[in-house]
């Protein structure tokens with residue numbers, strides 16, 4: 090797990106060997122301890138280099154060990170022993186040095202990095218803090234403000250930035266290990282007094298209290314209830330105000346509270362879930378490792394509305410040739426300008442050249458004849474999409490994959506409009522498509538494994554987190570959203586306010602509550618869908634039928650707002666009032682509150698006091714219950730797929746792990762009991778009836794979330 094060799098006669102080379110990322114598992118730590126002892130006791134060794142095999146220095150502590158009975162030598166004394174060594178130790182950083190990996194490097198006396206290496210104290214993203222001395226050494230090395238920035242965000246820095254900050258001593262384009270060996274030879278025998286970071290004073294700005302207060306406020310605001318960033322600030326404060334040994338004690342204390350927290354478990358679950366969704370499978374048995382994707386060189390986007398523009402930019406940014414088609418003159422001219430602007434802004438941010446020449450524009454759909462893959466992004470109207478798919482099927486060359494960006498419509502029906510339905514899949518992007526990380530890849534019963542594999546691979550190339558899901562109305566994300574939105578409306582009818590509902594959800598950790606989010610997305614979008622579904626009845630009718638559709642409870646509140654032209658931010662009025670159309674700051678709207686009162690009076694509803702707990706239970710458990718139905722129907726392969734969709738596409742707070750993980754933390758029996766309670770209270774809301782799968786999981790002892798897939802398989806086989 091750590092190999093010791095002697096190179097260039099006097100340099101002890103310690104190579105971490107724990108594939109794939111040289112994580113610091115118990116065995117790896119023991120290997121380092123043994124190798125360091127050997128290097129220090131070998132009189133022929135005058136200096137030491139620590140590197141990682143296969144071009145990666147170290148991916149940090151072994152996250153798989155967390156939550157288990159951790160054995161082996163602890164990191165802190167191991168790193169102290171390296172720092173205390175009287176022979177110079179040089180870290181040769183290639184690939185990544187993250188978390189404990191960077192802390193190990195900070196314990197070395199010198200650091201040489203390859204120019205392509207990335208470094209970061211990423212622990213906060215896993216609900217932890219850098220507790221192997223990282224919170225105490227980094228501020229001593231680079232100063233408090235810079236260290237706070239890195240530690241509270243966990244952001245990755247390039248080798249160039251690391252050099253500028255003073256984290257590394259040298260950056261090379263050559264082999265970093267060879268350069269580190271040369272470096273080690275050059276410093277052999279030199280005094281190390283000025284190289285032990287733990288002995289440095291911590292450079293602090295004069296008004297340290299004001300700085301920490303300001304940072305703490307900022308962190309609290311952006312953390313949205315996450316505890317690790319706060320603990321990170323507290324630990325760095327200890328570095329700034331206490332001697333090193335006391336700072337280390339504080340670091341350990343703070344880590345102890347984080348280590349066993351639910352938030353750390355949730356964030357670590359997300360880390361593995363994000364990777365697990367790449368290993369997709371379909372009910373047919375097709376899988377990621379047996380389905381070969383086809384290479385895509387040229388792609389097309391049909392329809393240059395908001396979504397199409399973002400998709401075209403995202404495709405061009407991957408280096409693909411893109412044909413962008415828009416048949417309507419006005420939209421065509423506007424889109425060309427907007428797409429160029431989006432690419433220029435993106436390139437400016439990344440310091441690269443905008444890939445303007447990658448896109449060719451056309452008003453004629455015939456221009457897609459020679460592309461390898463098309464993404465249709467026309468208006469969300471089945472008849473229009475049917476026509477586009479019929480055309481594409483005749484225009485495109487043999488074997489072109491035909492993808493739809495529909496957010497809810499039947500992908501299999503669209504496939505049936507083509508000659509080769511096996512080439513059709515959904516690629517459901519989220520707005521803005523060139524920014525949002527999530528992509529739902531939707532397979533119909535006839536989609537070929539190759540079509541799915543190709544869409545998944547293309548998504549990865551575009552930097553998306555792609556999740557393969559089955560075909561149903563709304564797929565996974567929007568299907569689960571429907572009961573969530575509806576419950577929020579029912580709560581308004583019963584006496585809640587948009588402020589109360591949003592406040593509860595934001596306190597839970599959502600960036601925006603449901604009503605603020607609806608105002609941002611535009612209330613007219615859902616209105617059009619509801620009209621298409623025959624749910625909208627004009628006017629403010631009263632009586633029981635006004636709030637019943639198709640035999641179920643229905644709230645026309647959203648429709649009534651739209652009838653008044655209140656579409657949200659874009660019209661300056663929605664669930665809130667805005668200073669002007671397009672403004673973003675929601676303000677309390679007295680009109681809305683009188684409207685709600687009148688509405689209740691008209692329908693004979695006596696407003697009652699609703700508390701935050703009821704808001705959370707009704708909105709979130711309704712959504713979660715639909716998640717269980719999705720698992721039961723086999724639309725998602727496992728809870729990880731649902732959770733990643735919610736974390737990346739619907740801003741579910743990551744430190745809560747996604748809705749299904751959250752349900753497991755609350756306890757499935759409790760979720761079941763509350764759903765039963767609300768279903769009894771609202772029998773006209775069928776989706777509040779607890780799903781059979783949830784009942785059966787509870788009956789089988791509520792297995793932990795990582796065992797659900799297996800449990801579901803077993804339950805299915807018993808049917």
Ligand SMILES: CC/C=C/CC(=O)SCCNC(=O)CCNC(=O)[C@H](O)C(C)(C)COP(=O)(O)OP(=O)(O)OC[C@H]1O[C@@H](n2cnc3c(N)ncnc32)[C@H](O)[C@@H]1OP(=O)(O)O
Pocket residue numbers: 109110112147148149150151152153164185187188189190211212215217218219220221361364365
């Ligand atoms: C006192 C103790 C304190 C400790 C603090 C810590 O060190 S916490 C850990 C901090 N480390 C990190 O945050 C790094 C996490 N890893 C990554 O960011 C990336 O994996 C990578 C190192 C940049 C490599 O990325 P790449 O895209 O090349 O590969 P994958 O991400 O797909 O990973 C490959 C497999 O390796 C598993 N893995 C990665 N890191 C760890 C780790 N630290 N511990 C355990 N396992 C790790 C990863 O899960 C992949 O395996 P799968 O089987 O596919 O899940």
